[in-house]
Amino acid sequence: MFEILRANAGGYFWRLKGANGETLCHSEVYTSKQAAETGIAAVKRVAPTAPVNDRT
Template sequence: MFEILRANAGGYFWRLKGTNGETLCHSEVYTSKQSAQAGVNAAKRVAPLAQVHDRT
């Protein structure tokens, strides 16, 4: 699930949590809640198409 949270220093960010409750990734800090929601929407739209590049 995605969560939108308020950052300690102000602004908003989102994080993606797995079914076990662990954080899988998080966003940058956005100045508005609407921008954070737009970031969630972008991640939902792009993630199924994202390629994996193993750079090890």
């Protein structure tokens, strides 16, 4: 699930959490809640087709 939170210094960010409640990743801080929602939509749209670049 995605969570939208308020940043301490102002603005908004999102977290993606797994079924166990663990945070899998988080976003940058956005200046508006709408921008954070747009960021979530972008991740949902791109992630299923995003390639994995293994740099090990």
